Amino acid sequence: MIDVLMMPGTFCPHGGDNISEEFLRDLDPARFTTRIVDYPAEYGSPGTYADSRAAGREALLGAIGASPNPVLLGGYSQGAQIAGDVAAEISAGRHPELEVRGVALIADPSRPHGRCAGADPGGWGISGERDTGIPTWWAAAPGDPITALPAGNPLRSLADMTEFYSLSSPEAVAHWAQTMLDTALSRSMQPWWTLDHWQDWGGAAAWMKGYLTDGRHTTAYLAEGHCKALADAVNQELS
Known part of the structure; x- marks a missing residue:
């Protein structure tokens, strides 16, 4: 088994x-x-x-x-x-x-x-x-x-920025904001906006629907x- x-x-x-x-x-x-x-x-x-x-x-x-x-x-x-x-x-x-x-x-x-x-x-x-x-x-x-x-869908940033998402307390909100800043500064976000992905830039609303x-x-x-x-x-x- x-x-x-x-x-x-x-x-x-x-x-x-x-x-x-x-x-x-x-x-x-x-x-x-x-x-x-x-x-x-x-x-x-x-x-x-x-x-x-x-x-x-x-x-x-x-x-x-x-x-x-x-x-x-x-x-x-x-x-x-x-x-x-x-x-x-x-x-x-x-x-x-x-x-x-x-x-x-x-x-x-x-x-x-x-x-x-x-x-x-x-x-x-x-x-x-x-x-x-x-x-x-x-x-x-x-x-x-x-x-x-x-590859080029803007929703990729949603995944990058919400791992620590929480509105449960002021401290949790501050921690979420700090992690978003750290992600941006470390350049670890998925580069969906690069020119080789331009054909996929639109359509985020349809995918979210x-x-x-x-x-x-x-x-x-x-x-x-x-x-x-x-x-x-x-x-x-x-x-």
Whole structure:
């Protein structure tokens, strides 16, 4: 048996986003046991995205260490960011006592371009690109700005500037402002505005509409079969 450790999406700390559950249901029950790994799953309310990811990382590392069987990591949205980052740490040798057989990521904010179970929707993750160094399968819906954003889309700055977003207190607001300034001064923002990306400069509003009202980050994964395609790929390819 292979233990599947699934990190759900933002604002669903104990699961219940439906997308994580749909993927888990489509895995072969004769080969996989599944569980949701709890973590804060916050984005600015009440905690920051950075703090939520840090807590999720610790929860997932603990769950991998406690698993009696080989492990497949899974994640959706924020959970995919965490699972992919942890996989990359393990492949780099940072946790030599841990072993992961594969990774399945849905709407990963750091999906590399061209990597997708099914048709490639183009673009890549809103936070940039990250490989895991471990066999990995990605699901990405066309029009989802979190995982299939064009290179020159201005929404990339939103990801760069909101990792520590919080309005919970004056101190939290001040810390967020300082991190935005530090990001700008360190020149670590994604250069979406460069001339070689000029054709993508427009369209931020349409991509945001896809996220906010058109279900490109949520219901599209169910209605268009992206979760099932990901599970089918894992069922067929993970030995």
